[in-house]
Structures are given as structure tokens and as C-alpha cells.
Amino acid sequence: MERTEVIVAGAGPTGLFLAGELALRGVGVTVLDRLEEPDQNIKAGSVNVASAELLDRRGLLPAAEAAQRRFLASVGTFGPTVEAAKRGGRRFLAAGHFAGFLFDNDLIDQSDPVLAAHRAVSNGLGVPQQEVEQMLAEHCAQLGVDLRRGVDVHGVQTADESVTVETSAGEVTAGWLVAADGGRSVIRKQLGIEFDGTDPEMTGYQAIADFEDASGLRPGWTWTPRGVYAYGPVPGRIFLSRFRQPPEDRDVPVSVEELQEAVRDVTGAPVTITGIRGRATRFTDNARQARHYRHGRVFLAGDAAHVHSPLGGQGLNLGLGDAANLGWKLAATVQGWAPAGLLDTYETERHPVGAGVLDWTRAQVALLRGDERTEQLRKIVGGELLRVPAAMNRIVALSSGILQHYDVSGTADDAAEPVGSIAGDVELTSGTRLADHAHDGRFVLVDRSPDGRFAVSGLDDRLAYVADPAGEPSLLVRPDGVIVWASSGSDDQKLLDAALARWAGAK
Numbered sequence: 001m002e003r004t005e006v007i008v009a010g011a012g013p014t015g016l017f018l019a020g021e022l023a024l025r026g027v028g029v030t031v032l033d034r035l036e037e038p039d040q041n042i043k044a045g046s047v048n049v050a051s052a053e054l055l056d057r058r059g060l061l062p063a064a065e066a067a068q069r070r071f072l073a074s075v076g077t078f079g080p081t082v083e084a085a086k087r088g089g090r091r092f093l094a095a096g097h098f099a100g101f102l103f104d105n106d107l108i109d110q111s112d113p114v115l116a117a118h119r120a121v122s123n124g125l126g127v128p129q130q131e132v133e134q135m136l137a138e139h140c141a142q143l144g145v146d147l148r149r150g151v152d153v154h155g156v157q158t159a160d161e162s163v164t165v166e167t168s169a170g171e172v173t174a175g176w177l178v179a180a181d182g183g184r185s186v187i188r189k190q191l192g193i194e195f196d197g198t199d200p201e202m203t204g205y206q207a208i209a210d211f212e213d214a215s216g217l218r219p220g221w222t223w224t225p226r227g228v229y230a231y232g233p234v235p236g237r238i239f240l241s242r243f244r245q246p247p248e249d250r251d252v253p254v255s256v257e258e259l260q261e262a263v264r265d266v267t268g269a270p271v272t273i274t275g276i277r278g279r280a281t282r283f284t285d286n287a288r289q290a291r292h293y294r295h296g297r298v299f300l301a302g303d304a305a306h307v308h309s310p311l312g313g314q315g316l317n318l319g320l321g322d323a324a325n326l327g328w329k330l331a332a333t334v335q336g337w338a339p340a341g342l343l344d345t346y347e348t349e350r351h352p353v354g355a356g357v358l359d360w361t362r363a364q365v366a367l368l369r370g371d372e373r374t375e376q377l378r379k380i381v382g383g384e385l386l387r388v389p390a391a392m393n394r395i396v397a398l399s400s401g402i403l404q405h406y407d408v409s410g411t412a413d414d415a416a417e418p419v420g421s422i423a424g425d426v427e428l429t430s431g432t433r434l435a436d437h438a439h440d441g442r443f444v445l446v447d448r449s450p451d452g453r454f455a456v457s458g459l460d461d462r463l464a465y466v467a468d469p470a471g472e473p474s475l476l477v478r479p480d481g482v483i484v485w486a487s488s489g490s491d492d493q494k495l496l497d498a499a500l501a502r503w504a505g506a507k
Helices: 013-024 049-057 061-075 080-086 129-142 186-191 256-267 311-335 344-367 372-383 389-400 492-504
Strands: 002-009 029-033 146-149 153-158 163-167 170-179 195-198 203-211 220-224 227-231 237-242 273-284 287-290 298-300 443-447 463-467 475-477 483-486
Touching: 002 013, 002 163, 002 311, 013 029, 013 129, 013 311, 029 170, 049 061, 049 311, 061 129, 129 146, 153 186, 170 186, 170 311, 186 298, 203 256, 220 256, 227 256, 237 256, 256 273, 287 344, 311 344, 344 372, 475 492, 483 492
Parallel strands: 002 029, 002 170, 029 146, 170 298, 443 463
Antiparallel strands: 153 163, 163 170, 195 287, 203 237, 203 273, 220 227, 227 237, 443 475, 475 483
16 A cells, blocks of 8 residues: 555645645645546636735746747737736735626726736736646646556545545555545545535536537627627637536536527627537536535635636636645645644635635626626626725735735734735835745745844744845745734734744744
8 A cells, every 4th residue: 555645635726836835845745537548628717816825935937928829819908808818917905806807907006006016927917727727737746746647536545644535446544544535535534524615507518619600799898688698709709607507417528509509699609619629517506515624634626615707717716716725735734844723724724715715706796697787787896886996906806816814823813904915916125025934835934134143043944034124014925925924013922923933833
């Protein structure tokens, strides 16, 4: 029987990013995936700002920017969002929509300090999910991750100090298991973890299709009495949803005939589809969340922990956030320096975020209905509210993931901002940025005191100390980018010591 330190079930973005986080800190990890090759179904077309910042902190931003350049070259000048991205530079850019209302970069107030702190990744957002997976697979390969494809997971056996996974290639035992094996997670089901939520009301499709004549399809988002559809910006890309139950056998691949019938029904255009490039995706608005993210030595992450409609591409981003949050905490536990209760904070921090995303997608589905009253509501939301820059800023910030906030103080009273928030783009006087010092997955302590008073010794294996004697405040940032201490001039050393003990362990 084989043994490794951590098994990750699932080689999607969540599983791969998590495996990279573990390997980066010297943890032995084996990734198992049932597919012989990466999934080629069309999925999310971009990442949000919080996800791009995760890539940036691991030195992957140049690869993401290259992927965005390839994407923009493939779509030419199709649509206002692409044009805004081409003009981007280091502005805060929004790529996406809320219930089909495209984010308008011309309405974004660039002076907003919340947005201004997260501009460095603006040229690395347009990364399709397949490219994210390829990027992360290459990252894992460089770190020596053992990735095994074509291996089905049949079951799991848990013990006090180990987990054994039964697979089509035999048994593998580890100290810990992370189930990132999708919404129909075999592991979650076998462990009997409740998957609470709401049943689907709509069925959607996403594909890149070959049309005989697509002149009857309007570019961008269009609502109809039968549903909603979006055509472009990639030539031939069609996204649609209608309030109809999915077929009984959801595992059957989407045929040309099924896709064509759905497109004709929603759009009212008598289009003829001659082929589908790659594989089409069928989805619903089934929205569920695991009641618990941990079962002994087993953790749930990504779609295994939560499922929802793909509106806004939040699934990819939510899974990457799970992986970033859990990865360093599990590595610390394996290496023996984790403070007491550290692993429990994965669920307490990420479960509310997941619940919020489920509500975010449910709200969008509600706005897609074709009835007259919903149409009137859309006129108010899209025609009035989202034409106000402050409202656009707020919804863009929410969609971008940069407003996530955790109670990291460990006291009854939450600490003042920026503690608990995502660090964003912190520029240093050396000409580097905070993200440049986070590539190896350690904590980063930015000491901006004139005399280096916050210097720390004895934690070099888990903390990077950066002297930057200018400006305020000094910061302690976790490996997942969350600020857990910021100097304020009152009890600074005491609060820093408490934050180090709570999150980085004893010296």
C-alpha cells in the first residue's frame, strides 16, 4: 500500500492550486483525477481580481498576462469590455457581469481607495479556465507534485491518524485527504456530509459552435420571454439559460441537436448549428453547500463543498480561495508548527464566503426570469442603479472578491481595517511589491518603522521579513494574502506578537 503525506482528489483549478501550496512548503502530495486528460468543456472565461492576486503572489502573474494577451488577440475588438481591457494599463478593470448587465469600466471611479489598492493584476484577468488549469499543472510539475490521471476514486476509509483512498489503481494512504472532486463528490457522499440548498429551476448551455448563419444572434447579452443568451466575444461562443428542468440523464453529452433546439427556443432565431468545437457544457442553478467542510482528516474544497449556477464565473474563484486558505494551514499542520485550532479556521472563514456566493448567484438567476415584472425590475437594476458610479464600484468590488473579510483577531471585537482584509497591491520603496516577497508561500512581515523595531527572529522557515522604512502601516500578511496585523501606534508590538502566535506559531 502506497503512502504520502496528503492526497488531493481532483485536478481542477482548486485541486491543483492546493497541491501547489502544499508542495511549495515541502509537503509530499499526490493528486488523483478520473480524467485521462484535462477537461475540455468550455467553462469560465476569466478570473476575478482576488484570484489573479493569488496567482501574482505565487509568481504566476506573467503567465496570466500572457494568457490574457492571447485571449484578446482571439476576440479582436469584439465588445466594450475587451476594448476597455486593451486601454487598461494599471487601471482597475472589471471583466464580467451581474445577471447579464456588463460591468462598465467607464463608470468605475478609479479614485476609489478600495479599488485603487487592487490594480496590479488588471492585465491578468482574461484567463480562460483551461489556461488556468494548464498554468497550475505546469506549476505543480515544477514543484514535484505527483499528478495521476485516469484514476477513479471509489471510496475512503478514515482512521485516527490516516486516511486510505480506494481507487481504480489500488489503495493510497495519507495523513490527510482533500476532496476537490466536484459537485458530485464521491468522498462527500460516502462520508455522509449533508449538502443543503435549493433545487434547480433553470437549465443552461455554454459552447463554441459553428453556425451556418449567426446574423440573427445579437452580440452581448439579450433577454427574451424564453430566457437569456449571450453571444461572443469569442467567435461562435453561445451562453444561454431557460427556466426548464435538465434532462433526466445529465451525464449525456450535449448534442448538436439539443444545443440547436435550446438556442432556437431562447433566441427565436432559426439558426442552424453544424458543429460544436470541443465539448458543450450543460448546467443548472442547483445551489448547495456542504454543512461542514471538515470530517476528521478529510476536507472539502471547491465544488465538492459548494455548487451554484456559473453566472459570473464565481465557482472557479471560490475554489481557488478555498485552496489558498486551506493549503498553508494544512502544510503547517503536516510540518508540526501549526498553532492550536488553525485547521478549524478553514471552515469558519470559508463557509460564510461560500454561502454569500450562493446567494449572489441566486439573485442573478432571479433577475433572468422572462416575466413582465422581472423585466421591470431589470430596468431599474440595469438602467438606473448600475448607471450610478458608486453602485457600479460596489458591485464590481463584490464580484472581484476583494471585499472578503475575516475576523482574524481572536477576540470578541474584530480588529480595525485593514486587518482581516486582502492585502492587494502593496508597493515598497525598494521598487518591489509585497507580492514579490510571497512567491515561496511564507508569511510576509513588512516593517515600515524607521528603526526596524518589528524585526522577528526564529521564524525564517515560515516568514519573510521585509524592511521598508517609509510610510505606514507596517503589515503582517498570511500566505493567502490576508492581513492579520497592521501597526496603528498603540500596543503595536503586543498585537504583532499575538498575531504571530495565533497564525504563525511559537518561535
